[in-house]
Amino acid sequence: MTVSTDAPRSPEPSSDIARLVEIMAWLRTPGKGCPWDLEQSFETIAPYTIEEAYEVADAITRGDFSELKDELGDLLLQVVFHARMAEERGLFAFPDVVRAITEKLIRRHPHVFGSARDLPPDAVKALWGEIKREEKRQKAEARAKAGLPPLAEGGVLSGIPAALPGLTRALKLQDKAGQVGFDWNNVDSVLDKIVEEANEIVAARRAGEGTSAIAGEIGDLLFAVVNLARHLDIDPEAALRATNAKFERRFGVIEDRLAAAGRKPAEASLDEMDALWNEAKAAERAAKQAG
Template sequence: MARLLKIMARLRRPGDGCPWDLEQTIESIKPNLIEEAYEALDAMESGNRADLAEELGDLLLQIIFQAQIAAEEGTFNFADVAQGISDKLVRRHPHIFGDVKVRDSKDVLRNWDAIKKTEKKVRKSALDGVPKHVPPLHRAYQLQRRAARVNFDWPDIADVFKKLDEEVRELKAAVQRKQRQGIIEELGDLLFSVVNVARFMKVDPAYALERTNAKFVRRFEVVEKEITASGRKLKDCTLAEMDAIWNRVRAADKRA
């Protein structure tokens, strides 16, 4: 870690540092942090631990980079970051570093949330603290979880499905009226309701959607491969021809 910090400081050294690194600001490298986080997630999904180690290193670099820029500004440095998270972990694990007794992981989470509330500034809303700069699907999930904590929630899954059906009807009505703004609004409401179903079923909606994305890519590539092998191009095929291959692959998936 000490070597990595020295390398980053050298890259940012005025006068003879790396021109590109010296041009960067906390704002300019913000997209890199997000990109590296997603690449680390891809590596986790692949199961390749060597790739994961590399991507976690790239993600760590972004943290080091941000801390170096902040140190130059005089606001904080990497030691402050490490000290802060170390103190937080000790503080939020009183059953390990103190004399608090817990029965199970549920007690641990309850204590964590209670301690967290004492650390944060007074919030005006139960929804305060949900990050704005996260993928909308994840933000919807977190907003619903926060609302549920104060009992703003459906009694059971049956009511959630009723709401889902209602949103489908409203979207269809907006489509029939050909009202673009209405379609956008109703489509958003429908997606929000789908996320609610996922939350009730304790399923991460982003994870479920990504699995479907991967499934679509795999099946579509089979369609492409078979049509290309026949000496044709997709644009020259009918939907019925492509659907026939798709349905065969889908049926094979169901049997597997």
């Protein structure tokens, strides 16, 4: 892909990915581009990349597909931005990113593009793991041939990014441990663990333990709840986002009802707000049943 860095006076929008790559190149061209874009680096852009991914997830949770279109564009821009900075360093370019992911998709789906056809979901998941292990082995061989030192060998739980949200990282840690047999046998055992962890919080408070100790117990409880979600095939991060949205929606009803009476939440009692909360909850249930 040949990228021009000579920006026209009024570049036109386009559905061609090449145009997006060109615009990013223009923005990063010294003396011609955007001062803010020019001073960015991988490190400064990374937080925006994470933020945009969350905004995509938020649009999906809200069912706002017009917003989803825009948020996906913002996330795509992050990919193009990182690729442009890499190209400037002579590392790789956007076409290399596209080629890498297309190669990976074809390689990891032999049940679609190869001879391993008609596999059930569990067999597909097992095959995926085998392919990833083979990829890791090939990368190690390539590094050895290039005279590069081997990557540090990690344990079962290695390779899970520390920057992941806490719930998501807990889910991945548990999943990896479960793959080698370190797991609860059934959902009831996980529920018992949740009760145990909740009781430990109660005991810690009664014993007058400090904030740090209680925080540790709360972390254990959250970890156990994530484990319950995993055993029930529920994404804990998505579940919490949905509950956050529900809380915002119902509290908004409280604010609206109080505002209609010329009042604010700070001017209402807890009992009043609790009653309005229950009304909002009942209205949602009735609407759901009617739908």
